[in-house]
Amino acid sequence: MGENSLPLPGSLDMARPRPAARTLLEHLHEWVVTVDHKRLGILYVVYGIFFLLVAGAQAVAIRIQLAVPRNDFMSAQTYNRFFTMHGTTMVFLVGMTIIFGFANYLVPLQIGARDMAFPRLNAFSFWLTAFGGLLLYYSFIGGGGLYGVGSAPDVGWWAYAPLTARAFSPGHATDFWALSLIVMGFGTLGTAINIIATIFSMRCKGMTMMRMPLFSWLMLVDSGLTLITITPLTAAQFMLVIDRYLDGHFFDTQAGGSAVVWMHFFWIFGHPEVYVLVLPAFAIANEVIPVFSRKAIFGYPAMVAASVGIAFISLSVWAHHMFTVGMTSASNAFFVLSTEMVGIPTGIKIFNWLATIWGGKIRFATPMLFCIAFLFQFLIAGLTGIMLSIAPWNWQLHNSYFVVAHFHYVLVGAIVFCIFAGIYYWYPKVTGRMLDETMGKWHFWLFLIGFHVTFDTMHFVGLLGMPRSIYTYEPDRGWTTLNLVTSAGGIVQGIAVLIFAVNLVWSYYRGKLAGNDPWDAWTLEWSTASPPPVYNFAQDPVVRSRRPLWDLKHPEDPDWEYEG
């Protein structure tokens, strides 16, 4: 019973208190040289939220341009740059950074560890990612001179060959794009390796794999998927750079190269990337839904298996982005079937979440509201995904606004909603103060309404035949009203996000004090102070079940009696 003994005398204040920073410069210096997983996690998320506002502003500009036909709010060229930067920023600088910020902050706390396995690699990865972002945005000034908006990349975030060849993309805008993605790719690879090593090698005593919180489990699956997802992109970007700088011929159709090979390589990265982004959203839902339904998660082993299944299947579906390229019937059939198969593990997850909520004592706090909206929206996104996976349907609607609506339903309706849920849920742990509930409710309802006004409408304008990536359209096409409605929704979403940003700042100073465990939750991060001390846990925790805090709060009815 040695592991239950009280801490040794003096072991509670082993860590010297961090010397208080006196000047602003010292304070900044502390943040720049930090290797603490919590500070790096915060840096990741703050960096991500900053770029969320930047890329959100780009989206609003795009919607203003499309609000009325024959608009000249911006030129065709600027429009191309804006949608390229919007896509690239949202995927690499918002999605990836925020999810890795969550993982950085929470995984060591949830598994009862002192820090990540490699704290310095962790800092290195963050600064690589940060530098990659600067490199991408420097293209606005450096991509070809200081003319107006400079020449940011304008090849689309998928950057199909041969548009990226020197002849068609002169200047350095495309180079900035490729190099920044290579740099960020290495940062991501470092973080993914770090998370995997942390989870395999740093778990506290008694934290077996099947007792690990589902958030950490999904982050493990996600990092494993990242290892084999980001690297093909890095390889393809190297090929692009070889083509552009060394006169290589990988994608040069004049010398026997193939543009379709780029499409394959890009989507071998691009499709699993969607799952890299959505698995952390599931991870957040897995924590929030049980806590706010006051029930343990339904079907824990099935959830783990479904996550691994999704990661596995997602590796063999990439060419459903390429039905219109003209593949053989056999490949079409293969990719139709493999894509539809994703629906099985995803369906298991949805039913498990519903079963968790079923009969629960639901608390409708802001994190739970975002998760409930996520359930509905993710279901619809999945259904339009099944529609688009059917090759003949896809031939009709490929590159239309129906596709844009579908993937925004996933990326915003599922991922962004869950990220908001996660921020409302863990903000008290990170800052020690609750986010304001009134502003939270305003944020939720405005964002929900704005989201549906924008993206529900977008499906219809897509069905009416409006192609994506066009900078304007003729008034006689019948798309005018729908586009105006779509744009109006975009503005509402923008207002909601601004309320959120205000809430983040206001609550940091004025929010209600949270205490260690404001939500009466069950995982280890809620057992330590808010914000947690540098050393996380004064005494290494020992766990006996999936909900160690439940066991602590309910010694008469502990979980380990049932988990076996």
Next chain:
Amino acid sequence: MSAVTQLPPAYEGEWKLPSRGRVAMFGLIIGESAIFTIFVVAYLFYIGKSLSGPTPQQVLEVPIFGTICLLSSSLTIWMAERSIERDNVTGFGAWLGATICLGLVFLGGTAVEWHKLIYRDGLTISTNLFGTTYYSLVGLHATHVIIGLLMLTIVFIFTLTGKVGRRYAERIAVLSMYWHFVDAVWVVVFTVVYIIGR
């Protein structure tokens, strides 16, 4: 407190987790394998698609000697690993030195081969599709050999200055995992470039 004494043990036996260094290196190897896979697939796909010469059949010679050297270096680094586990620092230094020499011979072989290709056969990375895929795939592997050699050389310098001992056996084992990976990749590259592609 009776509640405490009723707690079941949290785990049976000793609480043992895998080494973080090995897990991380394993992760890196998986990621690197994906990078190599993409380059290998590109190489295979583009075999025979060059619109102009020279072709692999005309200019490539099989680098048997370099290959033997590189593959034997896996053996020597394994011997080095065994020496350090037994705290035999002299033996470790000798086997490590041998590994570095074998790696250098391999790199030298590549250098001679590239010199011949560029100056005698006029094949550069921009000559044709074969040149593009050949130099990028073989060059990607050579880059990994160079990185491995740099790391091995750093360890070698530390060995000469007497700073390496048995307590570093775990880290050296992680480094040797990387070196084995570089060797294993060469088997694939060799098969693809010099057997299938020629």
